[in-house]
Amino acid sequence: MTHHLLTGGEHGDRKGASGGGAGGEGSAGSGKGRSFGHTELPEKQRRALRRAIRLQWAWLGTAVVVIGLMSLVVGNSQAMKTSLFEDILSLLPPIAFLVAVRTASRKPTRNFPFGFHRAVAVGHLVAAVALFAMGAYLLVESVLNLVTVEKPSIGTVEVFGTPIWLGWFMMLTMAVTAIAPVVFGRLKLPLAETLHNKVLAADADMNKADWMSSLATVIGVFGIGLGFWWADSAAAGLVSLSIISDGVKNVKGAMSALMDARARTYDDEEPHPLVKEIERTVARQPWALEVRSRVRDEGHVFHAEVFVVPRRGRMPDLGELRRAREACVDLDWKVEDIVIVPVEAIPEEQAP
Structure with missing residues (x-):
């Protein structure tokens, strides 16, 4: 998979352990290279x-x-x-x-x-x-x-x-x-x-x-x-x-x-549990004080924006942000793109 990280102007990306998708070949191939975009299934x-x-x-x-x-x-x-x-x-x-x-x-x-x-x-x-x-x-x-x-x-x-x-x-x-x-x-x-x-x-x-x-x-x-x-x-x-x-x-x-409604389960019965899992994963980072996310369903995969208020005096460096991102990526194959953003306060529309 390819995942993205934005940190106040810095931009990094890495290839997932499974590698990038094979594009159109993924839909017609024998199965080994099947993918949805960059997501290797x-x-x-x-x-x-x-x-x-x-x-x-x-x-x-x-x-x-x-x-x-x-x-x-x-x-x-x-x-x-x-x-x-x-x-x-x-x-x-x-x-x-x-x-x-x-x-x-x-x-x-x-x-x-x-x-x-x-x-x-x-x-x-x-x-x-x-x-x-x-x-x-x-x-x-x-x-x-x-x-x-x-x-x-x-x-x-x-x-x-x-x-x-x-x-x-x-x-x-x-x-x-x-x-x-x-x-x-x-x-x-x-x-x-x-x-x-x-x-x-x-x-x-x-x-x-x-x-x-x-x-x-x-x-x-x-x-x-x-x-x-x-x-x-x-x-x-x-x-x-x-x-x-x-x-x-x-x-x-x-x-x-x-219309980018909150990501829900495949049958639209309830909010997808992966949304809370992403928030809990980032909240477990030692530098994170408060976490909220916006997760939208792109079709098969999710795009997540995670807003994090760091603890006082614990502004995360790029390595810590990368590790937090990778922990979220490892949760599920549907985490296609994830953006982790340190902020002074949780955006009003994301507050409880």
């Missing part, structure tokens, strides 16, 4: 990244097959159409993940001195906005169908000369295709935590919850068969609400990351 993260990439390609192939099967039986059911749109939208997060991972592997440049880790947040935002917009459109369409009393009709198909109601094929297709996203979601979620990747986490959550939209679609189609014409549009509305919920949650998370 530990073995656990390298394995997780390789597996996540394989899973996303496998999911893209599976999703295309699912979309093809649903297209064959979609008929006039509004619930089926909404579920089909949801499955098409499910292609966005894995594509965003694959593009972001490759982009984030590039080394920082003069124009992008913090590297390209924000590609993760950009991809997250694009997928989230698309989810919300499509969910809102489908919800409006479902409500209009209810208001205008749009009664869907589901015909029959001949199988070996025997007419069979198409609704049975619709429900069977939805039941079968609901299995794959749930399995993929459960496989992706632990990898999202290991890689601290919010796009992968959002994708996993969407996959895990996909069975609910499939169940709603089955109920809607079955309702048509029982003569409840409104059941189809009502089910479509429930599915679209699920899409909107995913979109709102992910737009909020992506916007917070782009």
Whole structure:
């Protein structure tokens, strides 16, 4: 890794023990040189990244097959159409993940001195906005169908000369295709935590919850068969609400990351514990009296600014600042850049 230290105009840097990243080669190589910018990934993260990439390609192939099967039986059911749109939208997060991972592997440049880790947040935002917009459109369409009393009709198909109601094929297709996203979601979620990747986490959550939209679609189609014409549009509305919920949650998370909100865990549930660990590590230095930090999430890694009030008569020299920085670097691979700044008083916005 490369880490930076600023001390009242002095600027130093060193290569981490693992060495600098291989840039673009890190995203496409065999694994040994995998990196995010300057951050050389530990073995656990390298394995997780390789597996996540394989899973996303496998999911893209599976999703295309699912979309093809649903297209064959979609008929006039509004619930089926909404579920089909949801499955098409499910292609966005894995594509965003694959593009972001490759982009984030590039080394920082003069124009992008913090590297390209924000590609993760950009991809997250694009997928989230698309989810919300499509969910809102489908919800409006479902409500209009209810208001205008749009009664869907589901015909029959001949199988070996025997007419069979198409609704049975619709429900069977939805039941079968609901299995794959749930399995993929459960496989992706632990990898999202290991890689601290919010796009992968959002994708996993969407996959895990996909069975609910499939169940709603089955109920809607079955309702048509029982003569409840409104059941189809009502089910479509429930599915679209699920899409909107995913979109709102992910737009909020992506916007917070782009606006440099306090670093949080991969699922945005709580402030990341590494923030306090950095402060405690610097506070243990014999010359440190009071410590506060600003830690922002760059996508996979963190950028930290640590403000330290030195003890009276104990202004640290460059060697002491370097040792404090290295102690923070050793905490976790996500500490990409860290700046330690001796100050007379903690900035007002950083005070408790």
